Amino acid sequence: MDLNETAGMAAFRGEVRGFLAAHRDDYAGGAARDVRAWQRALIGAGYAARTIPREYGGYGAEPDILKSRIIAEEFIAAGAPRGMAGQGISMLVPTLLEVGSEEQKKRWIAPTLNGEIVWCQGYSEPGAGSDLASLQTKAVEDGKDFIISGSKIWTSTAAQAQMMFCLVRTEPQVAKHEGISYVLIPMDTPGIEVRPLKTMTGGAEFNEVFFTDVRVPQTSVVGGRGRGWFVANTTLKHERGMLGDPNATEARLGALIELMKSETVDGQRIIDNPVFRDRLMQLQGRVLSMKFNGLRLLTSQLTQEPAGIAGLIVKLQGCELNHQLAALAIDALGELGILYTDGPHLRAHGRWQWNYMFDLGLIIGGGTAQIQKNIISERGLGMPREPKPAVA
Amino acid sequence: MDFSIAADQRMMQESLTRTLAEASSLDRVRRFAGDLSDKGGDIWQAMADFGLAGIVVPEAHGGLGLSLLDAVLASEALGAAVAPVPFMGVVLGPLALLRGGSAAQQAEWLPKLASGEVVAVAAISEPIAGARDGAGVQASGGKLSGKALFVPGGMASGLLIVADVADGLHLVRGDAAGLTRRLMKGIDETRRLAELDFDNTPAEPLSGGPELLAALRDAGWVLVAADSLGAAQVMLDKAVAYAKERRQFDRVIGSFQAVKHLCAEMAAELEPCRSLVWYAAYAFDAAPAEASLMAAHAKALTSEVGRFVARTATEVHGGMGITDLLGLHFWFKRLGFNRQLLGGPERVREIAARLQGLAA
Numbered sequence: 233m234d235l236n237e238t239a240g241m242a243a244f245r246g247e248v249r250g251f252l253a254a255h256r257d258d259y260a261g262g263a264a265r266d267v268r269a270w271q272r273a274l275i276g277a278g279y280a281a282r283t284i285p286r287e288y289g290g291y292g293a294e295p296d297i298l299k300s301r302i303i304a305e306e307f308i309a310a311g312a313p314r315g316m317a318g319q320g321i322s323m324l325v326p327t328l329l330e331v332g333s334e335e336q337k338k339r340w341i342a343p344t345l346n347g348e349i350v351w352c353q354g355y356s357e358p359g360a361g362s363d364l365a366s367l368q369t370k371a372v373e374d375g376k377d378f379i380i381s382g383s384k385i386w387t388s389t390a391a392q393a394q395m396m397f398c399l400v401r402t403e404p405q406v407a408k409h410e411g412i413s414y415v416l417i418p419m420d421t422p423g424i425e426v427r428p429l430k431t432m433t434g435g436a437e438f439n440e441v442f443f444t445d446v447r448v449p450q451t452s453v454v455g456g457r458g459r460g461w462f463v464a465n466t467t468l469k470h471e472r473g474m475l476g477d478p479n480a481t482e483a484r485l486g487a488l489i490e491l492m493k494s495e496t497v498d499g500q501r502i503i504d505n506p507v508f509r510d511r512l513m514q515l516q517g518r519v520l521s522m523k524f525n526g527l528r529l530l531t532s533q534l535t536q537e538p539a540g541i542a543g544l545i546v547k548l549q550g551c552e553l554n555h556q557l558a559a560l561a562i563d564a565l566g567e568l569g570i571l572y573t574d575g576p577h578l579r580a581h582g583r584w585q586w587n588y589m590f591d592l593g594l595i596i597g598g599g600t601a602q603i604q605k606n607i608i609s610e611r612g613l614g615m616p617r618e619p620k621p622a623v624a
Numbered sequence: 625m626d627f628s629i630a631a632d633q634r635m636m637q638e639s640l641t642r643t644l645a646e647a648s649s650l651d652r653v654r655r656f657a658g659d660l661s662d663k664g665g666d667i668w669q670a671m672a673d674f675g676l677a678g679i680v681v682p683e684a685h686g687g688l689g690l691s692l693l694d695a696v697l698a699s700e701a702l703g704a705a706v707a708p709v710p711f712m713g714v715v716l717g718p719l720a721l722l723r724g725g726s727a728a729q730q731a732e733w734l735p736k737l738a739s740g741e742v743v744a745v746a747a748i749s750e751p752i753a754g755a756r757d758g759a760g761v762q763a764s765g766g767k768l769s770g771k772a773l774f775v776p777g778g779m780a781s782g783l784l785i786v787a788d789v790a791d792g793l794h795l796v797r798g799d800a801a802g803l804t805r806r807l808m809k810g811i812d813e814t815r816r817l818a819e820l821d822f823d824n825t826p827a828e829p830l831s832g833g834p835e836l837l838a839a840l841r842d843a844g845w846v847l848v849a850a851d852s853l854g855a856a857q858v859m860l861d862k863a864v865a866y867a868k869e870r871r872q873f874d875r876v877i878g879s880f881q882a883v884k885h886l887c888a889e890m891a892a893e894l895e896p897c898r899s900l901v902w903y904a905a906y907a908f909d910a911a912p913a914e915a916s917l918m919a920a921h922a923k924a925l926t927s928e929v930g931r932f933v934a935r936t937a938t939e940v941h942g943g944m945g946i947t948d949l950l951g952l953h954f955w956f957k958r959l960g961f962n963r964q965l966l967g968g969p970e971r972v973r974e975i976a977a978r979l980q981g982l983a984a
Contacts, residue, residue: 233693233906234626241625298625489982503982506974512982513973514928517921521896524903527627534625542899545892605888606881613864613887616879
């Protein structure tokens with residue numbers, strides 16, 4: 233146990249701080265003045281696309297978990313945006329690097345990194361949620377092409393995206409995990425229709441995408457025909473890590489403490505109410521425990537030892553905690569918490585209310601809480617799977 | 625950056641666990657629990673032979689000179705074994721002497737504590753958990769008067785560290801005049817609590833006042849948290865093992881999601897506690913500015929999670945869970961005891977808020 237920073241890492245931290253100080257005008261107010269230019273600047277300095285090889289448009293550094301962490305910490309401390317973070321960058325690019333052909337890497341990675349191409353993910357279907365491998369969107373061979381029909385749901389950024397990475401069934405006759413292929417589809421191909429999916433937040437953070445005889449060349453398959461399930465699983469692990477980020481949770485706790493110190497009811501600060509204060513302290517203890525759980529995971533990454541249960545619980549506990557922080561904020565707001573549209577009494581543009589609703593979606597999405605408990609008990613505790621019902 | 629338990633620390637903990645399996649088996653614990661004349665002398669001797677008595681005593685005074693993190697790993701093993709060892713005083717006694725004792729006091733007591741010849745005990749409940757039934761100790765002219773309640777191991781100690789009502793600390797010899805001990809029979813029969821009566825009892829003051837008391841409190845909180853962590857982990861492990869074995873409806877019950885989700889919830893709650901306890905122990909030695917807050921949260925969170933695990937693991941065992949035959953109740957009661965000792969979670973969290981200026 234030694235949490236001191238080496239001189240080399242302290243120097244690196246200094247470099248990151250220097251960069252952020254020199255570019256303060258580019259991100260005043262927490263958002264980039266010019267998103268594409270900011271992304272280029274970050275890649276140039278090695279603070280985005282850091283470990284992606286230069287030949288594919290990245291910065292080309294060796295992977296270094298500690299440096300990545302320092303970058304994340306300093307950007308949060310400075311309130312600086314981390315550059316582009318869509319599913320193309322976070323999920324497709326790592327997948328292509330792992331299993332894509334040389335031609336696919338050359339063609340797609342650089343324009344994705346610099347923001348020319350926005351991607352969306354076509355995984356879930358109305359009939360294939362937790363049981364993703366039962367997906368039915370089919371791709372039928374037709375000469376050198378596939379003809380795709382079916383539909384996808386929970387597709388974020390489908391309306392803005394130029395491209396989709398998508399799971400389709402190419403081999404209906406084999407076992408469900410083995411008949412799936414991972415294909416790249418231009419969103420302007422004839423036969424694709426995108427419909428916004430309005431959620432309880434009032435926004436349409438997701439879409440439905442319908443495919444009617446959509447023609448794509450067979451060369452769009454990534455990682456080999458029938459290998460799509462395994463290709464997708466290389467990316468899902470990136471997504472689950474993203475959903476339980478303790479830095480973001482700690483930042484939210486900080487905002488909640490400020491809220492409870494500044495809001496008053498009958499002239500008394502919320503923080504001075506012992507019931508609210510105790511609820512806050514309960515959550516603080518949990519946030520700290522997840523923060524140190526994160527340090528433990530970081531150490532096991534560095535030493536390349538299996539993290540075990542400490543890793544399996546991050547999505548379940550992190551998403552739950554974020555939701556509870558939003559819930560306490562709304563209770564602290566009391567009747568102010570039932571406002572939602574802009575007006576003289578609304579706080580923080582309704583951000584807490586939005587989080588409270590949106591984060592419930594995150595508890596469900598990316599592997600529901602119940603699926604997470606299956607994973608923890610089966611992989612972490614070695615408990616048996618639920619037996620399949622006997623086929624009649 | 626290394627947030628992990630070093631290999632030698634891990635080995636020490638595993639070795640202690642093996643020693644406890646012999647010296648403090650469940651059968652041995654049962655005998656101790658059922659017989660008040662059983663002082664557990666053989667268990668204490670095994671701990672002293674292991675070196676546990678001097679774990680935080682500097683090597684110059686005959687101890688192992690280890691850190692609070694090492695002591696915390698030992699505490700976790702003791703909790704796992706529901707061992708009847710008054711370990712808190714083993715750590716708080718030397719700490720009080722090292723931080724608040726004179727050179728002469730250190731020279732007199734530390735070697736005896738390190739060898740296990742003298743057992744130290746801390747009577748600090750009132751200023752930390754709050755005074756019940758009018759308890760409290762007054763200090764005046766080198767004499768103590770009044771009552772201290774809920775003193776773990778207090779029936780047998782050779783050296784007492786006593787907090788007075790003004791947060792001052794004192795050394796009292798176990799055979800001092802005017803000192804009366806009375807057993808407080810608790811729910812957790814693996815621990816023996818004492819009510820101490822002081823009647824103009826001679827005492828030697830320790831220096832340090834409230835700061836020393838806060839350090840003893842923080843170390844005590846982290847040790848209790850680690851004891852709970854160890855006890856709760858065993859309850860979870862036993863529940864999982866039972867669920868993999870017990871069959872109903874032609875299946876092991878661990879294949880029912882209703883059962884395995886309970887186990888997953890226990891694991892998901894307990895695992896982050898481990899990291900928090902480690903950090904709180906590390907902070908005690910390496911990051912003093914954060915130490916009190918982290919100790920408070922470690923104590924409060926393991927209390928909450930300990931209660932959840934104690935209840936849920938018992939439930940997974942079905943009817944067997946509540947029987948004396950299985951003995952799961954020793955862990956259940958240990959966790960219940962730890963929750964209240966040195967302040968329940970509500971009180972500890974209020975102190976956590978105060979430490980950050982969030983409460984008056």
